[in-house]
Amino acid sequence: EPEVTQTPSHQVTQMGQEVILRCVPISNHLYFYWYRQILGQKVEFLVSFYNNEISEKSEIFDDQFSVERPDGSNFTLKIRSTKLEDSAMYFCASSEAPNSPLHFGNGTRLTVT
Amino acid sequence: GNSVTQMEGPVTLSEEAFLTINCTYTATGYPSLFWYVQYPGEGLQLLLKATKADDKGSNKGFEATYRKETTSFHLEKGSVQVSDSAVYFCALSDRGGGADGLTFGKGTHLIIQP
Numbered sequence: 001e002p003e004v005t006q007t008p009s010h011q012v013t014q015m016g017q018e019v020i021l022r023c024v025p026i027s028n029h030l031y032f033y034w035y036r037q038i039l040g041q042k043v044e045f046l047v048s049f050y051n052n053e054i055s056e057k058s059e060i061f062d063d064q065f066s067v068e069r070p071d072g073s074n075f076t077l078k079i080r081s082t083k084l085e086d087s088a089m090y091f092c093a094s095s096e097a098p099n100s101p102l103h104f105g106n107g108t109r110l111t112v113t
Numbered sequence: 114g115n116s117v118t119q120m121e122g123p124v125t126l127s128e129e130a131f132l133t134i135n136c137t138y139t140a141t142g143y144p145s146l147f148w149y150v151q152y153p154g155e156g157l158q159l160l161l162k163a164t165k166a167d168d169k170g171s172n173k174g175f176e177a178t179y180r181k182e183t184t185s186f187h188l189e190k191g192s193v194q195v196s197d198s199a200v201y202f203c204a205l206s207d208r209g210g211g212a213d214g215l216t217f218g219k220g221t222h223l224i225i226q227p
Contacts, residue, residue, distance in 0.1 A: 004156065045214030104157035
């Protein structure tokens with residue numbers, strides 16, 4: 001069964017550094033998402049992306065975050081200048097259509113030191 | 114705004130016990146409701162869903178009924194197995210369940226002992 005893949009599984013970075021989290025959505029899916037889960041807290045919506053542009057973003061998704069689909073297969077989340085509070089598990093997801101179930105990747109654990 | 118509240122974990126049960134994980138929600142309009150499961154080392158997987166009041170979602174022996182009057186979507190299973198050990202997330206969407214974001218609960222860690 002096709003699946004969403006995320007790399008790396010664990011990323012450690014220093015405060016202030018830029019980090020790029022990578023995702024390969026399921027190939028025939030058109031809608032892409034990033035969520036995050038800070039340890040012990042809720043899974044939170046960050047951003048959705050369709051037709052090469054952001055369709056919605058949450059308050060968490062401020063100017064230090066950006067998303068890109070640089071080619072036909074990858075979907076990336078960039079954090080420009082990481083802060084300690086960005087440490088979390090970041091999940092990528094994709095879906096075929098707006099009302100279709102989301103398929104999630106295994107997540108990237110980001111640790112900012 | 115939308116919110117989902119689910120029972121705190123961990124929930125520890127013996128194999129073949131009856132399981133209930135409570136979930137209540139607050140939402141505008143008529144949301145769709147979901148249960149997602151996360152097995153160790155894996156991503157979130159859709160377990161079941163219900164899109165309107167009184168609908169029952171079911172999968173792998175798990176069931177949940179959309180109760181509008183009590184704004185609840187409790188997850189139940191009659192006889193749990195060790196392989197059901199995972200984190201379970203209740204979630205809602207007021208836009209059909211896909212685009213523009215799900216609202217999740219904190220997750221309930223379920224531990225099934227042999």
